[in-house]
Amino acid sequence: MSENATDITNDNIQDNNGNNSLLTGGNLYESNTDKYKDNLSSAITFFICGGIGIILMILNDAGIIKIVTKDSPSFIFINIVLGLLFIGFIAIGVWSLKYSNKIKAKAETEDKKAADVLNWLEDNxxxxxxxxxxxxxxxxxxxxxxxxxxxxxxxxxxxxxxxxxxxxxxxxxxxxxxxx
Known part of the structure; x- marks a missing residue:
């Protein structure tokens, strides 16, 4: 390295609070309202995918659509694996829905605090x-x-x-x- 090159060390990139500004840059805050919306949309997605999958399996087993034929040697194995997969999707959907409901209460409290803080800022x-x-x-x-x-x-x-x-x-x- 030449003598004229800038040497960046931890000493010259710290902010007033002693934080390393290159490593802590950017806002990492995620509100509980955002978490609630994310978990709720995940729950809905898992419910839809699991439900559609099970419906398709039933239609296939009834012979209405032909995805895997009943005379296939792996028909039972495929049904078991896909059935477990789609039931797993629904279970994850239930878990995500329960978790999002827990977060919802926190989000309401946080939204009130945010309104109070932003109102104080606007007033002062x-x-x-x-x-x-x-x-x-x-x-x-x-x-x-x-x-x-x-x-x-x-x-x-x-x-x-x-x-x-x-x-x-x-x-x-x-x-x-x-x-x-």
């Missing part, structure tokens, strides 16, 4: 406050990071129960709403 943080939190001679690309850092700092002071990921998420939402 102005665009001017955010703009005055940094010097005007920084690059346009860096302003976003300074804006979200300022809002996050205000949130963590006001709402001490917020996790770092939640504060980051709410900060990003608020800044995007204010400046887009």
């Amino acid at each position: 943080i102005t665009k001017e406050d955010i703009e005055n939190s940094y010097t005007g001679d920084i690059q346009e690309e860096m302003k976003y990071f300074n804006r979200t850092a300022y809002v996050k700092e205000q949130l963590t002071v006001q709402f001490t129960e917020l996790s770092d990921e939640e504060a980051e998420n709410f900060s990003e939402q608020f800044v995007e709403k204010m400046f887009n």
Whole structure:
């Protein structure tokens, strides 16, 4: 490596909180509402696939459609394997539905907290406050990071129960709403 090349070490890529900014970049927060929707759609998908599969097996066994003929030497084996597969799909659908219902209660509580936090931000943080939190001679690309850092700092002071990921998420939402 030449002497003029930049040497990136852990010392010069840490943010103010001591986090390694190259390794922790990006918001990893996933809301319970998103988890609920994902699990509910998975449950529905598994129910549909399992149900259609079982219906096709019954139609095949009744001779209405011909996928695997009854005189095939592996007919019973294929029916057992496919039957277990489609019953497994339905079982996974039931499990996903139960899990999504557990998450639904958490999602409702989280949505109320999010509404409270975002309402507080709208009532107490102005665009001017955010703009005055940094010097005007920084690059346009860096302003976003300074804006979200300022809002996050205000949130963590006001709402001490917020996790770092939640504060980051709410900060990003608020800044995007204010400046887009």
